[in-house]
Amino acid sequence: MLQSRIGTACGVRRRHGCLVLTMAHLAAQLADYRPEPLHLNDNAMQSLLSPAAESDTKNMFSPTRVSKEQAEDYLGSGQLESRLRTLPEGLPGRRHPVTAVAQMTGFALAGAILAIGHHVYFVSLHLTPSDGTVRVGGQSVPRQKITNFLATVFIFLVKLCLSQSISKAFDQRLWYTVRRRALRLSGLDALFSALGDPTAFLNLEMVCRAKMAAGLAFIAWTATFAVIPVPGSLTVQSIETQSVVDMSVPTINLAKDPAGGAIYTFGPIRDYRTPGPIAQSAANKALVDEAFATWPSPCGSDSDCSYNLTFFAPSFKCSAPTNSAIQSVVPLWSVQTATKGTDTDTLNVQYVTVASTTLSQTKCTSFNSTYSLTVEFRDNQQTINISEITLGSSFGTAGTIIIDDPTYRPALAAIKDAVSTALVGSVFQDPQTGLTVSGLALYSALANNTISTNPVFLPNTPQLIEQLLTNTTISMIARNLWNTTVSAHVVRDVNVFVYQPHALWAGYGAAVSVTLLCMAVGLHALWCNGGGGGKAFSLIMATTRNPALDGVTNRALHEKEYRETYGKLRFLYTNLGDREVDRLAFRES
Numbered sequence: 001m002l003q004s005r006i007g008t009a010c011g012v013r014r015r016h017g018c019l020v021l022t023m024a025h026l027a028a029q030l031a032d033y034r035p036e037p038l039h040l041n042d043n044a045m046q047s048l049l050s051p052a053a054e055s056d057t058k059n060m061f062s063p064t065r066v067s068k069e070q071a072e073d074y075l076g077s078g079q080l081e082s083r084l085r086t087l088p089e090g091l092p093g094r095r096h097p098v099t100a101v102a103q104m105t106g107f108a109l110a111g112a113i114l115a116i117g118h119h120v121y122f123v124s125l126h127l128t129p130s131d132g133t134v135r136v137g138g139q140s141v142p143r144q145k146i147t148n149f150l151a152t153v154f155i156f157l158v159k160l161c162l163s164q165s166i167s168k169a170f171d172q173r174l175w176y177t178v179r180r181r182a183l184r185l186s187g188l189d190a191l192f193s194a195l196g197d198p199t200a201f202l203n204l205e206m207v208c209r210a211k212m213a214a215g216l217a218f219i220a221w222t223a224t225f226a227v228i229p230v231p232g233s234l235t236v237q238s239i240e241t242q243s244v245v246d247m248s249v250p251t252i253n254l255a256k257d258p259a260g261g262a263i264y265t266f267g268p269i270r271d272y273r274t275p276g277p278i279a280q281s282a283a284n285k286a287l288v289d290e291a292f293a294t295w296p297s298p299c300g301s302d303s304d305c306s307y308n309l310t311f312f313a314p315s316f317k318c319s320a321p322t323n324s325a326i327q328s329v330v331p332l333w334s335v336q337t338a339t340k341g342t343d344t345d346t347l348n349v350q351y352v353t354v355a356s357t358t359l360s361q362t363k364c365t366s367f368n369s370t371y372s373l374t375v376e377f378r379d380n381q382q383t384i385n386i387s388e389i390t391l392g393s394s395f396g397t398a399g400t401i402i403i404d405d406p407t408y409r410p411a412l413a414a415i416k417d418a419v420s421t422a423l424v425g426s427v428f429q430d431p432q433t434g435l436t437v438s439g440l441a442l443y444s445a446l447a448n449n450t451i452s453t454n455p456v457f458l459p460n461t462p463q464l465i466e467q468l469l470t471n472t473t474i475s476m477i478a479r480n481l482w483n484t485t486v487s488a489h490v491v492r493d494v495n496v497f498v499y500q501p502h503a504l505w506a507g508y509g510a511a512v513s514v515t516l517l518c519m520a521v522g523l524h525a526l527w528c529n530g531g532g533g534g535k536a537f538s539l540i541m542a543t544t545r546n547p548a549l550d551g552v553t554n555r556a557l558h559e560k561e562y563r564e565t566y567g568k569l570r571f572l573y574t575n576l577g578d579r580e581v582d583r584l585a586f587r588e589s
Contacts, residue, residue: 015061048297053546060571086179086584087575093539096246100532104168104522110514111161115508118154119501122234128237144236151231158508159224162515166223167195169522170216175211175533175573176525182570182589193533196218216518223518226510233503238493245305249298249375250477251484252311254411258481264414272410275418278479279472283418286471292384297377299490304374307488308387313371313473314416315389316347318364319464326352326359332435333427333446333457335420335437345395347420351446351457363461366416368392371473384474415476419469543573546585 087094095103125147133140183191187205194217196199201207207214230374286292287425290514299305319343335351346427347364372387395412425439435455446464458464525531533539549571556566572589 024541029527043278056298069097070517085535086175086447086529087539088584089531091531091539092542093534095532097526097531100168100172100526101523102517103395103532104165104172107161107165107168110513110517111158111165112512113516114154115160115504115512118151118158118230118508119155119504121150122497122499122501122504125234125497125498127239130495130497141376147234151234155227155230156512159227162511163220163224165515166220166518169196169518169525170213170220171521171535172525172529173213173216174535175529177210178586179529181209181583182572183209184570185567188571191217212521216521217519219514222300223511226557227507228515229503230417230507232502233507235498235500236495237498238495239493241494241496243490243492245299245488245490246485247298247307247488248483249307249309249380249486249488250295251309252313252473252476252481252482253482253484254312254408256271256482258479260481262410262414263476263481263513264410270322272413273416278481279414279418280421280477282471282475282479283422284466286419286469286475287422290471292471292474294382295379295478295480296384299488299492302377302429303376303490303492305488305490306374308476309373309375309484311371312368312392314366314395314412314469315473315477316364316370316416316419316466316469317391318349318362318465321353321360321459321462322363323353323358323360326357326392330359331426331428332455333425335423335425337424344475345416347421347423347465349461351461353456353459353461354496355456359461360457360461362465364397364462366412366469368395368412373474386470389470415473416469419465419472422468423465429455441571473507480528543584544586546576546587548586549587553587 044362054378055585093200093395097315130144130147134143134146135141136146155505177191184205186203187209190200190203191210191213194206194214198221201214201218220476261276262280264272265274265276265277282293297303297305331350332352345366347366348361348537350359350361350365352358353360370390371390374385374387376383377386393415395409425437428436428438430436446457450457552566552569556563570589571586573586574589575584576587
């Protein structure tokens with residue numbers, strides 16, 4: 001109506017003053033104009049609220065509709081860009097850059113220090129015994145169990161610190177990424193949950209469009225697997241150790257009565273009479289076993305050892321046998337008891353070496369000798385090597401021997417007489433009755449054939465008699481009647497901890513190196529962001545305050561058909577598109 005009136009006025013008056021008149025009429029009409037109220041029926045309201053109308057409204061008022069030229073002009077300004085840092089100061093949930101740096105470097109440094117502490121602990125265990133127990137709270141705990149527990153604690157703490165450092169670097173890269181890459185909601189969901197949900201890596205949107213951030217998240221999950229070789233850096237091995245140890249060992253000391261009493265019997269005037277039960281049983285056993293008795297290892301069942309032993313004890317020296325033809329019936333074996341008052345230091349032995357033809361005879365003289373032995377225990381088996389038996393003076397035991405004799409002749413006589421008693425007796429061969437044994441019941445060790453009814457004795461009988469006294473003497477050691485201290489060479493298989501540093505640092509070194517690389521990425525992102533990022537609720541809330549974003553979200557909430565489209569939308573964390581708006585938020589890209 002207003003336009004028609006103006007047109008009529010100009011049509012009537014075509015003169016020069018038409019413009020002045022038209023402006024005057026327009027002013028008068030505007031002064032009198034009053035807007036009439038708008039009345040809309042239900043159909044009109046529905047048309048205004050239709051998706052098409054909403055889309056038009058969005059196109060008209062949404063701050064996301066910014067031309068490319070406007071955006072480039074706006075972001076090209078260094079002053080405005082500095083004002084629109086990814087995480088500007090004052091943004092709720094934002095961390096101060098110093099705090100973010102301290103968290104990243106602090107966790108990495110703590111992990112490195114703990115790794116060094118683990119190394120120092122293992123160095124202290126190297127080649128130390130792994131067996132044994134440790135008292136903990138009044139309880140005995142195996143040392144290996146304590147060591148495994150402490151090693152596990154070190155590994156756990158190192159993994160925790162390094163993974164936390166990588167996680168902090170990931171937080172910075174996350175905000176660096178969403179500032180520069182538009183992602184679908186599924187990609188954003190996966191990105192924000194990648195550190196807590198490994199299935200997030202199945203989302204191709206995140207993996208393809210946020211490669212660096214996804215890589216950091218993957219490293220946070222897997223980098224600490226590098227410490228898997230660390231437990232293998234400390235092993236338990238059995239090694240052979242050698243040492244010289246002073247230890248108490250059994251010996252022979254005839255100058256001193258043993259704790260169990262004398263090895264001989266004596267009469268009312270304290271005169272020596274006979275060998276005691278200990279000496280006699282040692283002689284009998286040595287004759288039967290044809291060897292000396294053994295004794296337990298003084299260095300324990302788990303060790304090998306050897307030592308030298310020297311002592312004084314009796315020994316025989318038997319003369320070379322004299323042989324003669326048998327002229328009449330003689331005993332196959334004959335040893336007579338020495339008569340008191342005569343030379344009891346000797347033992348005369350007569351024996352048949354060739355049946356019915358040859359009679360041999362030897363004379364064995366006893367001496368106070370020096371024994372030099374090397375005793376060795378290996379795998380709990382005893383070996384005794386007689387290094388030397390040095391003959392001393394003869395006993396001089398003829399006649400009565402007083403037991404208080406300072407030359408310990410009674411003890412010497414007891415051992416020698418125990419052997420003589422074992423040999424005293426006779427063996428006759430009778431065609432009608434067979435063998436007749438008188439006294440000597442243990443002759444089988446000396447006989448060549450005990451099954452035959454006409455046995456003969458071994459040609460080396462003199463040496464066997466010498467060996468019998470030697471075996472009896474050494475068997476007295478097994479009785480553990482006397483002790484002495486010797487320096488023993490001990491070889492022991494010991495279970496020890498063996499530390500291999502290269503295995504520990506292969507794991508820790510790889511983990512720390514990867515952490516440092518992730519830190520470099522995180523520090524770069526932190527510098528670009530202008531502040532420390534994270535996943536605090538206050539930060540998420542502050543960066544999603546956008547009316548346009550609320551609009552599309554509300555539409556997806558109420559319109560089922562729109563939800564599929566909503567899931568395909570990409571969102572970018574960027575400026576809201578207005579020079580007057582000093583804020584960034586997520587918006588549809």
